[in-house]
Amino acid sequence: MVENTPTPLIPNNEILPLIDLKGQRDEVSKLIVKACEDFGFFKLINHGVPMDVISSLEEASFDFFAKPSSEKERASLCSNPPYGYGCKNIGLNGDVGEVEYLILDAKPAAITTYPINLRDAVSSYVEAVRELACEILDLMAEGLGAQQTSVFSSFIRAVNSDSLLRLNHYPPLRDRDTSPSTGNAAAATASATSGADGVCNRIGFGEHTDPQILTILKSNGVGGLQISVQDGVWVPVSPHPTAFFVNVGDVLQDRESTSFASLLLLIMLTVLKAMTNGKFLSVRHRAMVNWQESRMSMAYFASPSLDSRISPLAHLVTPNSPRLYRSFTWAEYKKATYSGRLGDSRLNLFRIQPGDETAAKQ
Numbered sequence: 001m002v003e004n005t006p007t008p009l010i011p012n013n014e015i016l017p018l019i020d021l022k023g024q025r026d027e028v029s030k031l032i033v034k035a036c037e038d039f040g041f042f043k044l045i046n047h048g049v050p051m052d053v054i055s056s057l058e059e060a061s062f063d064f065f066a067k068p069s070s071e072k073e074r075a076s077l078c079s080n081p082p083y084g085y086g087c088k089n090i091g092l093n094g095d096v097g098e099v100e101y102l103i104l105d106a107k108p109a110a111i112t113t114y115p116i117n118l119r120d121a122v123s124s125y126v127e128a129v130r131e132l133a134c135e136i137l138d139l140m141a142e143g144l145g146a147q148q149t150s151v152f153s154s155f156i157r158a159v160n161s162d163s164l165l166r167l168n169h170y171p172p173l174r175d176r177d178t179s180p181s182t183g184n185a186a187a188a189t190a191s192a193t194s195g196a197d198g199v200c201n202r203i204g205f206g207e208h209t210d211p212q213i214l215t216i217l218k219s220n221g222v223g224g225l226q227i228s229v230q231d232g233v234w235v236p237v238s239p240h241p242t243a244f245f246v247n248v249g250d251v252l253q254d255r256e257s258t259s260f261a262s263l264l265l266l267i268m269l270t271v272l273k274a275m276t277n278g279k280f281l282s283v284r285h286r287a288m289v290n291w292q293e294s295r296m297s298m299a300y301f302a303s304p305s306l307d308s309r310i311s312p313l314a315h316l317v318t319p320n321s322p323r324l325y326r327s328f329t330w331a332e333y334k335k336a337t338y339s340g341r342l343g344d345s346r347l348n349l350f351r352i353q354p355g356d357e358t359a360a361k362q
């Protein structure tokens with residue numbers, strides 16, 4: 001049984017930054033840094049990832065999740081944890097949600113057991129989104145005044161980068177049996193509490209931060225994602241109304257408007273918090289279930305290789321901004337992530353304690 005979290009909600013997401021990647025480079029890099037400092041989160045448009053690459057993966061993912069459970073489980077039998085298909089159980093430590101998911105290694109050669117349309121779609125998508133992730137990371141480095149602009153993106157470009165792709169499918173609650181005779185009270189309550197956009201008060205993917213360097217997340221335009229801007233206050237992330245209009249031609253209106261929603265990329269950062277010595281925030285977020293529509297989210301998690309050592313950029317550590325986290329390898333951080341619960345704050349495990357001179361110098 002998934003518990004609801006009764007927390008205050010800000011009714012719209014106008015406060016969330018929307019950044020146009022085609023803007024003037026200096027300006028874009030400043031906006032990105034500001035968004036990462038203020039929210040750890042922004043939406044990005046005009047990013048250059050081809051539409052057909054996005055829609056092919058979305059279609060292939062829907063096809064995959066429409067298969068019988070036995071087939072989905074069989075397809076991922078050769079995968080080692082955390083890769084493969086999962087339903088409701090998130091991680092290994094008792095977290096559950098109203099979601100089914102598929103976790104894939106972002107190295108295309110690693111996904112040989114999946115249907116061919118999914119494999120092809122994943123490899124084109126990953127290639128395009130990795131380039132985008134590198135571009136964003138270079139802009140961040142520029143905005144932070146780093147001497148080497150590839151200081152972050154070189155982690156992702158490494159051949160043995162541990163990046164992964166996670167496909168999350170949230171079936172609509174109304175598809176469940178709600179007849180009074182079988183008495184599905186939970187679904188009936190969810191129907192009663194859903195808003196005009198169909199998002200209801202049932203948790204699909206519980207509150208957490210993403211452990212990797214940066215997440216590029218794309219949803220199919222159905223609401224559900226929420227981010228926490230202050231402790232306990234949640235902001236729903238819905239498609240930006242103006243952006244929707246900008247890209248809509250009269251003839252293609254319906255098709256294009258749905259696709260455009262998928263072009264809002266949501267960037268979330270955690271390890272960058274350590275690399276920026278706490279200057280960037282890592283955003284807490286969660287996904288709610290929709291009452292009427294299937295929601296799909298496709299999250300690319302840009303990660304370093306397992307042996308990469310994470311430490312802050314030297315110029316961000318100053319007498320006024322002393323070092324916050326000891327250095328750690330991505331393998332150490334990943335282990336801490338998988339041994340905890342979804343909502344745990346893992347970066348604190350690496351926080352330098354007062355008087356710990358050795359850690360502060362590592």
Ligand SMILES: O=C(O)CCC(=O)C(=O)O
Nearest residue numbers: 166168205225287297299
């Ligand atoms: O489905 C979403 O919008 C969020 C998914 C998510 O946070 C994740 O996969 O880490």
Ligand SMILES: [Fe+2]
Nearest residue numbers: 208209210285
């Ligand atoms: Fe997440």
